[in-house]
Amino acid sequence: MKRINVVGTSGSGKSHFSNRLAAKLGVPYIEMDAVFWLPNWQHLELEDFIATLKPLLEQESWVLDGNQSKTNSFKWQYVDTIVWLDYGFWHTFKQMLFRSVKRAYTKEEVWPCTGNKESFRRNFFSSDSVVLWMLSNYWKTRKKYAKLFNSPATQAINCIRLSSPKQAEAFLANTVAD
Template sequence: MKKINVIGTSGSGKSTFSRLLANKLGYPYLEMDAIFWKPNWQESTDDEFFCKLKHSLAQETWVLDGNYSRTTDIKWSNIDHVIWIDYPFSRTMYQAIKRAFIRSVTKTELWGTGNTETFAKSFFSRDSVILWTLKTYKRNRVRYSKILHDPRYRHIKFIRLTSPKMAKKFIEELNR
């Protein structure tokens, strides 16, 4: 287990799990959002994004947190594990709402960009991460379920974690 991509719907707990996993393994933690987003919520072009991603993935080991399906060919060309955080809808929505609320109240800077979430953007905007979670939860589950059996990815070991208890146990049992 040297190159790992943790996937899941927004709010599922990918970042928390990925940081814990990277720390346990002593691997660099890479966050797709940090690679993608620029200051003032400006998006990287695909050329910029792909170049930064390829550079980040040139390391021997890493835990990569994030989806960005258009990067699958880049991320998974030389990967050995994909871990899918697939918690129930109710838990994922609760986590997405809680995170959005805390970030908008504390004005936590995201990804070293100066970007912060606002209450209005998180709860009342078409760009709301909560709305994004609502719209993508079911679609992601269908897509990830298909990917698990896609012959193009038979070089990858897929692990599906369906509860925080299962995720905690997975990390605790590493290197035993």
């Protein structure tokens, strides 16, 4: 495992898990959302996003955190392992609620140098709500990855499905750097 993409629905804990995995392996951690999002909640267009990701993915090893399905055919040219955090709905929903309340309360910047901060209004009372996004995409995302893990597109990639935080902790405990 040298080039790992951690995927899962919003709120599954991809960033936390990916950061820990990268630290354990002693490899760079790449957060796709930190690359994608610009100040004032603007984002890179797909072509610019891929151009920015390319030199990062050409490194010898890394842990990439994020879905961004439109980039699959590009990023999976580099990936040797996909780790899918496929936690249950209620666990994921609880994590999403806790994270959303915490970020809205602390007003912490979500990605460095963007100035992007979450608020109670944004997280709970707007069409940009991450909670609403999670609720409307949880089952679609789960279905998409279940299908993908059994498709020809991932035949040459080591696909690992972790269905509980306990399995994720065991995976981290048993992972060793090359």
